[in-house]
Structure formats: C-alpha cells, structure tokens
Amino acid sequence: MTWASLVHVVISGLATGSIYALMAIALVIIYNATRTLNFAQGEMLMVSTFVGWTAMQVLQAPLIVALAVAVIAAALLGFVLERVVIRHAISATHFDVLIITLGLSLMLRSAAGVTWTHDEFPFPSFFSNRPLIVGPLRVAPVSLGIIGASLGMMLALGALFRWTRLGRAMRAVAQNQRAARLMGISVERVYSSSWMIAAVVGAVAGVLIAPVIFLSSKMGLVAINGFTAAVLGGFGSMPGAVVGGMLLGVLENLAPLYLPASIKHSVPFLVMITILIVRPGGVLGRVARRKV
Amino acid sequence: MRRAALATGAVIVLGWPWAAPRYFVFLASLIAVNAIVAIGLNLLSGYTNQLSFGHAGFLAIGAYAAAILTIRAPALPVPVALLLAGLVTGAVGLALGVPCLRLEGLYLAMATLAFGFVVVEAILNLEILTRGNDGLHVPAARLGPWSLATDTARYYLVVAVASLLIAAAVNISRTRTGRALLAVRESEIAAQASGVNLAAYKTLAFVVSAFYTGVAGGLFALVVGFVSPDSFDVFLSVDFVAMIIVGGLGSILGSVIGAALITTLNDSLAGFQNYRPLIFGAILVISMLFMPGGIASALRRIPGAVAWPPFTRRDDR
Numbered sequence: 255m256t257w258a259s260l261v262h263v264v265i266s267g268l269a270t271g272s273i274y275a276l277m278a279i280a281l282v283i284i285y286n287a288t289r290t291l292n293f294a295q296g297e298m299l300m301v302s303t304f305v306g307w308t309a310m311q312v313l314q315a316p317l318i319v320a321l322a323v324a325v326i327a328a329a330l331l332g333f334v335l336e337r338v339v340i341r342h343a344i345s346a347t348h349f350d351v352l353i354i355t356l357g358l359s360l361m362l363r364s365a366a367g368v369t370w371t372h373d374e375f376p377f378p379s380f381f382s383n384r385p386l387i388v389g390p391l392r393v394a395p396v397s398l399g400i401i402g403a404s405l406g407m408m409l410a411l412g413a414l415f416r417w418t419r420l421g422r423a424m425r426a427v428a429q430n431q432r433a434a435r436l437m438g439i440s441v442e443r444v445y446s447s448s449w450m451i452a453a454v455v456g457a458v459a460g461v462l463i464a465p466v467i468f469l470s471s472k473m474g475l476v477a478i479n480g481f482t483a484a485v486l487g488g489f490g491s492m493p494g495a496v497v498g499g500m501l502l503g504v505l506e507n508l509a510p511l512y513l514p515a516s517i518k519h520s521v522p523f524l525v526m527i528t529i530l531i532v533r534p535g536g537v538l539g540r541v542a543r544r545k546v
Numbered sequence: 547m548r549r550a551a552l553a554t555g556a557v558i559v560l561g562w563p564w565a566a567p568r569y570f571v572f573l574a575s576l577i578a579v580n581a582i583v584a585i586g587l588n589l590l591s592g593y594t595n596q597l598s599f600g601h602a603g604f605l606a607i608g609a610y611a612a613a614i615l616t617i618r619a620p621a622l623p624v625p626v627a628l629l630l631a632g633l634v635t636g637a638v639g640l641a642l643g644v645p646c647l648r649l650e651g652l653y654l655a656m657a658t659l660a661f662g663f664v665v666v667e668a669i670l671n672l673e674i675l676t677r678g679n680d681g682l683h684v685p686a687a688r689l690g691p692w693s694l695a696t697d698t699a700r701y702y703l704v705v706a707v708a709s710l711l712i713a714a715a716v717n718i719s720r721t722r723t724g725r726a727l728l729a730v731r732e733s734e735i736a737a738q739a740s741g742v743n744l745a746a747y748k749t750l751a752f753v754v755s756a757f758y759t760g761v762a763g764g765l766f767a768l769v770v771g772f773v774s775p776d777s778f779d780v781f782l783s784v785d786f787v788a789m790i791i792v793g794g795l796g797s798i799l800g801s802v803i804g805a806a807l808i809t810t811l812n813d814s815l816a817g818f819q820n821y822r823p824l825i826f827g828a829i830l831v832i833s834m835l836f837m838p839g840g841i842a843s844a845l846r847r848i849p850g851a852v853a854w855p856p857f858t859r860r861d862d863r
Binding site for chain 2: 285350353354359360363364365367368372478482489524526527530531534
C-alpha cells in the first residue's frame with residue numbers, strides 16, 4: 255500500500271465521516287433540547303431529500319433548487335413532528351419518547367416507499383466525478399466537496415450557537431431547563447427550533463450524500479452511523495460529534511485494508527459496542543456519571 | 547372467577563388444533579413462541595427498565611443453537627436441545643449484560659441494537675456452522691418414541707414449554723427476586739438503599755431474559771423448520787418491543803396479549819408488505835401517546851374486569 259493510496263482512503267473516509275458528523279450533530283441538537291434520541295433522524299433526511307429531488311424533477315430545475323426545497327421541507331417536517339407528536343410526550347420518560355420516534359421512523363420510511371417506491375435513484379452531485387490529480391495523488395472532488403460543505407455547515411452552526419440569541423437560548427436549555435425557563439427563555443420555542451435546525455442539517459447532509467449512496471428509502475440507515483459517531487465523541491458534545499464522525503469514517507474505510515473485507519459493515523457496530531463498554535463518555539467526553 | 551377464566555383458557559388452548567385449520571395451528575405456535583420472547587423482554591425492560599433492541603439477536607442464537615444441535619445430534623431429546631439453546635443464549639446474555647451494566651437508557655438501547663447487527667453478521671461469517679445466507683433446514687425433532695413432524699405435535703410442544711415458562715415468570719415475579727426487580731424499576735437508588743444488589747439483579751434480568759429468548763429461538767427453529775439470517779433482522783427486535791409496549795410493560799398477561807396481537811397483525815398484513823411498517827409505526831406512536839401502560843393497564847381500569855394480571859404497574863403517570 256503506497257502512501258498516495260492511503261491518503262486517498264483517508265480522504266474518502268473523511269468525506270463519509272463528515273456526513274456522519276452532520277448526522278451526529280443533528281442528533282445532539284435534538285438530544286440537548288428535548289433529551290430524546292431521535293430515531294427518525296435518518297428518515298427525516300431521506301424524506302426531505304426525496305422532496306427536493308421531486309421538485310427538481312418536476313420543475314426541471316437545477317440542483318440548487320433541490321437543496322433549497324429539501325431544506326424548506328425538512329424545516330417544515332421537523333416543526334410539524336415536534337409540534338404534533340413529540341410535544342405531547344414531553345413529560346413522558348425517555349423510553350416512551352424513544353419508542354415514539356422509532357414509530358415515526360417506521361412510518362416515514364414506509365410512507366416514502368409507498369410514494370417513491372423502494373428503488374434506488376441516481377442523484378446529481380454539485381461536484382464532478384473526475385479525479386483531481388495532484389502529483390502522485392488522486393483525489394475525488396466529490397470527497398473534497400462534501401468535506402468542504404460540511405465544514406461550512408458546522409462553522410455556520412458554531413456561529414449560530416455562539417453569537418445568536420437563539421443559540422444562547424439553546425445552550426441554556428441544554429444546561430438546565432428549569433433555570434433557562436426562569437430566565438425567561440421560551441423552552442417550547444427552543445424545542446421547536448432545535449427540531450427544525452436538526453432537520454435542516456439532515457437535509458443538507460442528505461443532498462450531499464445522495465450522489466454517493468443513491469437516493470432510496472433505505473438511505474436513512476446512515477443515521478445509525480451518526481449515532482455511533484455521536485457516542486464515539488461523547489453524546490451531547492458538538493465538537494465530540496465532529497471528531498467522532500470523522501474518526502468513524504476513517505476507521506470504516508481503513509478497516510477493510512487490514513481486516514477481512516466482510517468486516518466493513520460491522521465496523522460501526524463493533525466501534526459502538528467497544529466504546530460504550532470501554533469509555534461510555536466518548537473519546538472527548540467526560541465519563542457519563544449517573545445523577546440522582 | 548380466576549379459576550374459571552384459567553380453565554376456559556386452558557380448554558381453548560388445548561382444543562385449538564381440533565377446531566382450527568392447519569395454518570392457524572401453525573400461527574398459534576408462532577404466537578406462543580413470540581409470547582415467550584415478549585415475557586423474556588418484559589422481564590428485562592418492564593421490570594428493570596433496561597430497554598433492549600437486540601432480542602432478535604438472542605432469538606437467532608437460540609434458533610441456530612437448536613438447529614445445529616438437531617442436525618448434528620439427531621438422537622438428542624427435544625427438551626435437552628431446547629434447554630441447551632436457552633443456556634447458550636443465557637451465557638451470551640451474561641457476556642452482554644455485564645458490560646451493559648454501565649449503560650442506561652439511550653446508551654443501552656444503542657448497544658443492544660448494535661448487538662443485534664453483530665449477531666447477524668457473525669451468522670453470515672460463520673459459514674461452517676451456519677451455512678451463511680443459505681440458512682439451515684431443521685429436521686423434525688424426536689421426543690421419545692414420537693416424531694414431531696406435524697403442526698399439531700409441534701403446537702403441543704410449544705404450548706407446553708410456553709405454559710411452563712409463563713408459570714415460572716409469574717412465580718419469579720412474586721418472589722423476593724421479582725420484588726427486587728420491580729424495586730429496581732421504580733427507583734434504582736431506593737432499591738439500592740433497601741439492600742437490593744443492583745448489579746446482581748440487573749445482570750440476572752439480562753440472563754433470564756436471554757434464556758427465555760433462547761428457548762423461544764429453539765422452538766422457532768422447530769416450528770418453522772428453517773433458519774436463515776434474514777429472519778432475525780432489526781425489525782424483528784422492533785416487533786418484540788412493540789409487543790410489550792402494546793401489551794403493557796411489566797405485565798405478563800400483557801406480554802402474551804401483545805404477542806398475540808402483533809403476530810396476528812403481522813400475519814394478516816403479509817399481503818401489504820409496503821404498508822406494514824406504516825401501520826406498525828402508527829400503532830407504536832398511538833399506544834405510547836394515548837395508552838402508555840398498554841392493554842394490560844387499560845384492562846385494569848375496566849371495573850369488574852379479570853383481576854388477573856398478578857402485579858400491577860404503578861398507575862400511569
């Protein structure tokens with residue numbers, strides 16, 4: 255194995271890794287607001303990507319329209335799901351809300367299958383497929399594009415959390431809901447915006463990854479790797495989500511080089527089990543300590 | 547009243563193969579198998595609050611253990627094969643349960659989910675034993691002089707084992723152990739303060755749950771006659787969770803009702819594969835929103851209804 259091909263593997267690993275990171279961020283945003291693991295995250299991504307794609311097909315419009323429509327659809331979907339379903343269960347236990355999002359994910363996937371069939375569709379990409387050749391290095395522009403766009407998205411989110419009123423409110427709610435409410439923050443509004451922002455992050459990730467893994471009702475499964483990434487970095491931490499996602503992407507691409515090829519699909523699960531057993535707080539996180 | 551209800555139930559269950567068409571005898575066997583899994587899962591999730599999305603993995607281990615035993619050692623009596631299937635699965639449950647003690651809530655759900663995937667991958671890769679994707683045909687098992695070759699014979703076997711395990715579960719729930727498990731569910735801290743050894747009881751719940759599911763897996767292999775990795779995907783784990791949610795967390799009667807409902811529903815929706823998850827998801831969401839205690843607690847609220855569920859979940863929030 256030459257170092258050039260190693261660089262190639264690592265870069266494509268970072269590309270899938272940034273998608274995992276985006277998924278992990280979306281999950282963490284919802285977790286921080288409503289203390290729920292959103293099992294429907296992947297299906298929300300899938301549905302909004304499908305909606306964007308359909309708009310593009312119907313209007314014969316350029317790809318950017320698909321992205322815009324997907325983002326709007328996602329925000330709407332996130333808003334409606336939170337308002338209609340999750341809000342009613344907010345006083346319930348985690349267990350119950352977890353089951354509800356699980357039910358939602360089954361419903362969304364099935365509804366997508368009924369609407370768009372369970373086939374795989376090719377999805378256009380913003381980036382060309384021709385490899386970029388720099389000296390001995392061959393790099394796919396798709397990978398670089400995905401990494402760049404994801405980093406841009408992460409910076410935007412970082413800015414949102416750091417400098418806007420809404421971002422501060424979201425961080426306050428994540429730290430202590432009761433105190434946030436006493437400071438006059440509308441916690442309900444934070445729930446709503448968290449679900450919308452998470453859905454939008456998912457939609458962007460969906461449009462970025464669809465050219466690589468095809469558009470299909472199954473593409474929501476990518477969210478499982480998002481869970482793993484979030485756990486790997488320490489659930490609840492944004493920088494952890496980014497690091498976890500990148501790490502998982504690279505691991506997943508490197509593992510088949512050194513281990514039997516059939517192991518690739520098990521990598522995320524093995525990583526998840528190992529990290530949960532060895533270091534439940536994640537590589538960056540504090541050890542998850544149980545509170546009374 | 548209670549005796550009468552039990553006796554009527556027994557007559558219906560025992561007379562079923564003579565009254566119902568052959569296919570429904572098979573379906574009833576599947577319901578009994580799933581009821582065992584649901585009880586096992588309920589002992590874990592309903593009693594000690596440890597949610598598992600990996601029970602399809604335990605079922606697969608039990609099914610493959612029984613299938614391989616029946617193929618390699620045809621002389622082995624069925625009860626021994628089932629017991630071994632349960633013990634093997636219980637051992638795996640111990641191996642998974644101990645590290646999982648450190649996890650709770652979401653983390654546990656994710657770890658068990660991952661466990662389910664890993665089991666399927668392991669089955670695919672251990673081709674010498676499992677023949678990978680091709681699956682294994684399970685020959686008719688023997689019980690003493692009888693060969694369990696008909697649906698009716700297998701039905702009686704499954705019903706016998708299920709009754710035994712249901713009785714055992716009811717008894718466990720009434721002993722010191724059962725009360726300790728319930729205490730763990732209500733408040734881990736209060737339970738610990740009252741001298742309940744948390745680690746021991748949570749691990750015990752894991753092992754017993756895995757044992758039940760392993761035995762059910764063995765029965766599944768015998769009833770269906772064929773095991774392949776496809777039968778044990780993550781959606782099966784979701785089905786099991788649905789059974790205890792719909793039936794009622796922490797209720798044994800509820801587990802049985804949930805298993806019967808979900809299995810029948812699955813079967814009647816077989817022709818509408820596309821809509822099945824849609825309906826399923828809707829059932830999960832609706833029962834969580836409007837009936838968080840499941841059918842068992844809904845029954846309890848009807849005055850004069852069968853006061854059978856022997857232990858009650860704390861009244862719904």
